[in-house]
Amino acid sequence: MQDALAVVTVVVVGLLVGVEFAVAVFVNPILDRLPNDGGLAARSDGARVLGRVMPFWYIGSVVLGILWAVVAWGDTGAGLVVAATALLVVSVLMSIALLVPINSRVARWTRDSVPADWRQQVGRWDRFHYVRVGLIVTAFVLLVVGKA
Incomplete structure (x- = not known):
């Protein structure tokens, strides 16, 4: 059971890392280069869509990490799983405190209601x-090493 839980956890967190990395490194920079603020509508739509999905994915990753840590307690690598899960918890808390408030505003923006400082707001979101x-890349690496 522990092996199956470890594989599921690594896959779920790995996919999370892939999506979030792609958003950070490819998607948002591409959207920001679109002419005439074309990326504004895409960021707003992305905030709505991902804002509905990502909370379940993040919380699910934490729950899987906790379950794996409990099942593996005392085994080699369990400390790495605990550390990875702690980083995932930090990423959830950071999301709630820093990213979600900005994301909630972005999700409501339209061309007619966008604030003058919208670029600064999305830039702040990008930095966070x-x-x-x-954090989640480090957690993923710890989970992979903890499985080995």
């Missing part, structure tokens, strides 16, 4: 997101 990506 880079830190979050660093």
